[in-house]
Amino acid sequence: AQSVTQLGSHVSVSEGALVLLRCNYSSSVPPYLFWYVQYPNQGLQLLLKYTTGATLVKGINGFEAEFKKSETSFHLTKPSAHMSDAAEYFCAVSEGGGNKLTFGTGTQLKVEL
Amino acid sequence: GAVVSQHPSRVICKSGTSVKIECRSLDFQATTMFWYRQFPKQSLMLMATSNEGSKATYEQGVEKDKFLINHASLTLSTLTVTSAHPEDSSFYICSERKTSGGPDTQYFGPGTRLTVL
Numbered sequence: 370a371q372s373v374t375q376l377g378s379h380v381s382v383s384e385g386a387l388v389l390l391r392c393n394y395s396s397s398v399p400p401y402l403f404w405y406v407q408y409p410n411q412g413l414q415l416l417l418k419y420t421t422g423a424t425l426v427k428g429i430n431g432f433e434a435e436f437k438k439s440e441t442s443f444h445l446t447k448p449s450a451h452m453s454d455a456a457e458y459f460c461a462v463s464e465g466g467g468n469k470l471t472f473g474t475g476t477q478l479k480v481e482l
Numbered sequence: 483g484a485v486v487s488q489h490p491s492r493v494i495c496k497s498g499t500s501v502k503i504e505c506r507s508l509d510f511q512a513t514t515m516f517w518y519r520q521f522p523k524q525s526l527m528l529m530a531t532s533n534e535g536s537k538a539t540y541e542q543g544v545e546k547d548k549f550l551i552n553h554a555s556l557t558l559s560t561l562t563v564t565s566a567h568p569e570d571s572s573f574y575i576c577s578e579r580k581t582s583g584g585p586d587t588q589y590f591g592p593g594t595r596l597t598v599l
Contacts (some may be wrong), residue, residue, distance in 0.1 A: 373525075412593065
């Protein structure tokens with residue numbers, strides 16, 4: 370069975386500071402990994418994904434994540450936070466590209482002046 | 483990108499009534515649609531997967547007679563919560579997958595907040 374753990378339900382950073390949102394997963398087969406962002410009253414939007422190949426993946430809005438198999442992690446980073454990054458972020462895993470997505474509990478990112 | 487809409491965005495109903503939630507794909511045809519529910523401060527939990535023209539596949543623990551899913555066309559899926567009770571209050575989110583896509587082509591609707599009094 371697959372599962373996702375997101376450490377920290379709330380993260381607060383200053384504008385311009387590094388953003389780091391943590392995600393660890395478990396999967397019995399090679400995983401596909403995703404980060405989604407959800408703004409208030411909107412649907413989930415795909416930020417980036419890892420399927421195969423290069424372990425450092427770049428997404429929209431300057432975000433990137435690195436797949437580390439030895440650590441079973443897929444942490445999301447952004448070098449410099451912007452006020453518009455304030456939202457809820459979800460990490461998700463799919464085993465081997467199957468249909469079923471398993472989500473973490475989400476991390477609310479707050480960006481302060 | 484693709485757009486998925488849900489209607490209504492919010493609904494309040496009395497206990498014992500049924501509520502229908504619509505999920506529409508606005509710019510692509512989706513043979514596969516997914517329904518999730520999300521409790522406050524919890525994960526999105528997959529409830530069921532539906533394919534156009536066939537019966538939905540429900541996840542373990544989800545009552546298929548209570549959560550009726552109809553996927554009548556490639557652009558419309560509906561979730562009906564029958565005989566709703568307060569414990570059914572939740573945020574319901576649909577997603578749709580492009581016919582030729584893998585899991586990275588799921589597009590999510592904005593969700594429906596159901597409150598059962």
